[in-house]
Amino acid sequence: MIAVLLPCYNEAVTIAKVVRDFQDALPGATVYVYDNNSTDGSAEAAAAAGAVVRRQPMQGKGHVMRSMFRDIDADCYVLADADDTYPAAAAPAMVRAVLEDRADMVVGDRLSSTYFTENKRRFHGGGNVLVRKLVNSFFGGQVSDIMTGYRAFNHTFAKSFPVLSAGFEIETEMTIFALEARLAVVSQPVEYRDRPEGSVSKLSTVKDGLRVLRTIAKLFKDYRPMLFFNLLALVSFAAGLALGAPVGVEYFQTGLVPRFPTLFAAFFLILAALQLFVAGLILDTNARSRRQAFELAVNQLASLRALALVRGPRENSDRREELSGGGIVRGDLARARDWAGAAERGPVRLAERPPRHPSERPAGRADGRPPGHPVTPAPQPAGHRDAPAR
DSSP states (O other), X not given: OEEEEEEESSOXXXXXXXXXXXXXXXXXXXXXXXXXXXSSSHHHHHHHTTOEEEEOOSOSHHHHHHHHHHHOOOSEEEEOOTTSOSOGGGHHHHHHHHHXXXXXXXXXXXXXXXXXXXXXXXXXXXXXXXXXXXXXXXXXXXXXXXXXXXXXXXXXXXXXXXOOOOSTTHHHHHHHHHXXXXXXXXEXXXXXXXXXXXXXXXXXXXXXXXXXXXXXXXHHHHHOHHHHHHHHHHHHHHHHHHHHHHHHHHHHHHSOOOOHHHHHHHHHHHHHHHHHHHHHHHHHHHHHHHHHHHHHHHHHHHHHHHHHHHHHHHHHHHHHHHBOGGGOBHHHHHHHHHHHHHHHHSOOOGGGOOOSOGGGOOSSOTTSOOTTOOOOOOOOOTTOOOOOOO
């Protein structure tokens, strides 16, 4: 199954065309549009074009991506923007790279094609280049376009990626996660075109740019704690040495320390450098443990998926029928209704507790014994006598 994922916020001008383009480029794929509080009729336009429309009330692209990856199960996911800036014709090649196991994530590279000529917003080109250099330098990658919104993922990526961002910094987070998890990332040049007339960008150059830089710093601290804290320790040690060296020279020349505040500041800076170094060691050990746990989780995910494929669709059909959108089990809803009805009728004794699920009801009595099975009285302790009847 191939799923096309389109986050959407007030894109009524373009959303219907984008849905139809992906339906033509990927016949048989399911196009999902997640509406993020649009007020211009985007959801209605997407539904009229044949998309599956769902809603995410929490504002932000990161929240939308979290819902998409949780709700949808597919062999390949294609993520694109709903503003008609990416060509759907590039999607089949991206999907093939994923389905042929050549990539865990395919990045639609705008910067190697027409982005710098088509993009009309100031500072966006320089910001993209800066982010690319920072991420590739800090995390050892060779990704051509860090912040592109056009990507394809496999099932492993979608189900193992922990979405932490809320807004447009989600693209940077996805790229850094893939590099840190040592997933296969392939860049594919795609043509970029500017928004059509009447379509307005929701990206704030300064605000969202600062969010991206902050996300890079936070993830650098989380994924590379040894290097991050060693750099801070080096800065603190150098500052302490710069302050303390003149005081030390003066002491050896005169035998006096006339600047005690400077000496104390130098001492505490050097002590802080030592503490930062130790913190880096401890957090690096924790990061290594997290990486090991992630690898085990991915192995378990692959085993469960392989087991589901071996069992086949017939054996899995009952389970799929129990699952509804959002991961809610219908049996849980039925069980809740049973409990609600029992509560209205009065106190519920243990033997009268509603069954967990119709498929789990015992064939015999409420205590689990078959019909007609004799009831054996519980053994009584020695010397026990029943209370006399009144």
